[in-house]
Amino acid sequence: MLARLGLTDERAASLTRDLNTILEHMSVLAKVDTSGASEVAGVGAAGMRLRADKGPSVPLHEPPASFAPEMRDGLFIVPRLATHEDTGSA
Amino acid sequence: VTVAEILGAIRAGKSSPSETVKEALKRARSADEQDQLNIFLARADRQARDHAATLDADARARDAAQLFGVPFAAKDNISVAGLQVSCGSKILAGYVAPYTATVIERLRAAGAVLVGKTNLDEFAMGSSTENSAFGPTKNPLAPELVPGGSSGGSAAAVAAGIVPIALGSETGGSVRQPAAFCGVVGVKPTYGRVSRHGLVAFGSSLDQIGVFGTDVADAALATKIIAGRDDNDATTADVPVDDYVAALDMPMKGVVVGRPKEYFPAELDPRIAALCERALDRLRQLGAEVRDVSMPHTALAIPVYYVVAPAEASSNLARFDGVRYGLRASGDGLRGMYEASRSQGFGPEVTRRIMLGTYVLSAGYYDAYYRKAMLVRSLIADDFRKVFASGVHVLFTPTTPTPAFPFGSKSDPYEMYLSDIFTCTANLAGVPAISVPIGRVGKLPAGGQFMAAHFDERRMFGAAGALERALGREAHT
Numbered sequence: 001m002l003a004r005l006g007l008t009d010e011r012a013a014s015l016t017r018d019l020n021t022i023l024e025h026m027s028v029l030a031k032v033d034t035s036g037a038s039e040v041a042g043v044g045a046a047g048m049r050l051r052a053d054k055g056p057s058v059p060l061h062e063p064p065a066s067f068a069p070e071m072r073d074g075l076f077i078v079p080r081l082a083t084h085e086d087t088g089s090a
Numbered sequence: 091v092t093v094a095e096i097l098g099a100i101r102a103g104k105s106s107p108s109e110t111v112k113e114a115l116k117r118a119r120s121a122d123e124q125d126q127l128n129i130f131l132a133r134a135d136r137q138a139r140d141h142a143a144t145l146d147a148d149a150r151a152r153d154a155a156q157l158f159g160v161p162f163a164a165k166d167n168i169s170v171a172g173l174q175v176s177c178g179s180k181i182l183a184g185y186v187a188p189y190t191a192t193v194i195e196r197l198r199a200a201g202a203v204l205v206g207k208t209n210l211d212e213f214a215m216g217s218s219t220e221n222s223a224f225g226p227t228k229n230p231l232a233p234e235l236v237p238g239g240s241s242g243g244s245a246a247a248v249a250a251g252i253v254p255i256a257l258g259s260e261t262g263g264s265v266r267q268p269a270a271f272c273g274v275v276g277v278k279p280t281y282g283r284v285s286r287h288g289l290v291a292f293g294s295s296l297d298q299i300g301v302f303g304t305d306v307a308d309a310a311l312a313t314k315i316i317a318g319r320d321d322n323d324a325t326t327a328d329v330p331v332d333d334y335v336a337a338l339d340m341p342m343k344g345v346v347v348g349r350p351k352e353y354f355p356a357e358l359d360p361r362i363a364a365l366c367e368r369a370l371d372r373l374r375q376l377g378a379e380v381r382d383v384s385m386p387h388t389a390l391a392i393p394v395y396y397v398v399a400p401a402e403a404s405s406n407l408a409r410f411d412g413v414r415y416g417l418r419a420s421g422d423g424l425r426g427m428y429e430a431s432r433s434q435g436f437g438p439e440v441t442r443r444i445m446l447g448t449y450v451l452s453a454g455y456y457d458a459y460y461r462k463a464m465l466v467r468s469l470i471a472d473d474f475r476k477v478f479a480s481g482v483h484v485l486f487t488p489t490t491p492t493p494a495f496p497f498g499s500k501s502d503p504y505e506m507y508l509s510d511i512f513t514c515t516a517n518l519a520g521v522p523a524i525s526v527p528i529g530r531v532g533k534l535p536a537g538g539q540f541m542a543a544h545f546d547e548r549r550m551f552g553a554a555g556a557l558e559r560a561l562g563r564e565a566h567t
Contacts, residue, residue, distance in 0.1 A: 004425070004429055004432055005436070006433040029393050029459070034462065058287075060188040067185060
């Protein structure tokens with residue numbers, strides 16, 4: 001549901017097998033003693049700073065209407081929500 | 091052909107940017123149309139010819155611009171206004187970038203001319219280019235084998251002699267691994283060293299744009315040009331950029347080269363191990379001290395990487411939903427449209443990673459997988475911190491556990507993931523790394539990797555340049 005992928009039953013079954021195999025390899029992580037470790041990844045890009053809180057400074061070469069699937073009056077057009085939306089499954 | 095040779099010919103009046111670019115475009119066409127290597131997803135013939143013509147008329151730039159008239163290629167996940175940026179995916183097929191990445195602007199400002207966009211594993215997820223929606227790239231040195239990935243097209247473009255430099259992107263080794271497989275130089279700069287403005291995001295705490303070069307000098311020059319603070323990428327660091335080209339003359343006497351035992355496991359291809367030992371011997375002969383060190387958490391890097399990278403990918407790729415750009419497929423209502431667009435647009439590996447990433451981030455599993463992986467990641471980063479604090483200047487390891495492999499030979503996803511075993515640690519720790527050719531296994535190239543402390547590209551290039559000179563022709567035989 002969260003991945004919004006709409007998989008067929010057949011595809012979902014083979015994917016489940018793949019993911020179970022992959023996750024089995026991940027189980028080694030559970031055995032690692034991380035009691036002294038900090039969650040901060042510490043990738044080390046020292047000196048980062050935030051830019052000014054304003055819109056993007058880069059003008060687009062083409063307007064969004066040139067690449068949007070559907071646009072009208074400056075708005076992206078999407079299909080209506082279906083009434084059974086909340087009962088759907090991934 | 092190296093950058094120095096191209097510049098020499100242009101400055102001596104023996105060639106011009108237009109002639110140089112015309113030759114590169116001809117080689118690009120021939121590689122794909124006659125040799126069927128499938129290197130380029132889009133060629134930029136018109137843009138390249140127009141750009142070269144403006145350079146022809148610019149006599150002042152000829153002696154000043156560091157890459158005057160030098161052709162280059164860029165991976166097709168880096169945006170260039172007016173050209174497609176497909177990311178090797180059906181979901182972005184035909185999508186034309188509305189702006190240009192900072193790295194492209196910087197190379198162009200130095201006089202380099204973009205000739206085309208290169209093939210890649212879909213959204214840079216893979217180690218062979220077999221995951222490209224537009225067919226795999228073949229290794230120019232052995233067309234029955236993969237060129238590596240995910241930046242396989244860029245590696246092949248340099249290896250085939252089409253361009254002396256090319257841009258790729260790295261999340262877990264996607265520049266260094268194909269560089270090793272294709273016998274060229276591949277650089278992953280420090281996290282924050284090079285702007286990612288205009289790079290389509292995959293794993294935001296891991297991604298860096300990297301460089302392929304015919305030799306270390308070309309790679310060092312291109313890295314120097316693209317490095318540095320960019321106001322359009324808040325993750326670029328305010329750290330001065332050293333002269334990486336001048337660093338190539340760094341004497342090796344007194345340099346401490348760490349040899350981490352975990353990167354030389356019993357299962358390592360013995361022929362690659364032997365080439366690494368020869369390289370270490372050459373470094374010793376140059377006066378370096380080779381020191382055995384241990385980085386005990388190395389074996390955990392692949393499990394950590396394949397939790398963290400898919401988690402970030404599942405979030406970054408949520409934007410591809412058929413609303414603002416890319417493929418839209420019709421379905422029942424809004425959610426049906428999302429699901430139809432994404433299931434038709436994404437290939438199997440991308441789907442697998444989105445599912446994996448969504449799973450490890452979901453409530454109930456977050457602590458067991460994602461949080462745990464981030465904690466172990468900090469232990470891997472600590473291994474690097476400790477080894478560099480102990481007086482080691484650079485680390486030397488093999489780049490890959492094997493040379494290039496045949497198409498279709500790795501059908502188990504996890505087996506393919508193991509191709510990144512020696513490279514993904516640098517991405518997890520954020521340190522710079524380079525792969526340089528160190529010899530051949532039969533006819534296939536092997537790569538050796540140097541890694542250095544954060545922002546110490548200077549010493550990394552210095553050691554790589556010294557090894558390249560010491561090996562001479564042995565690096566390619």
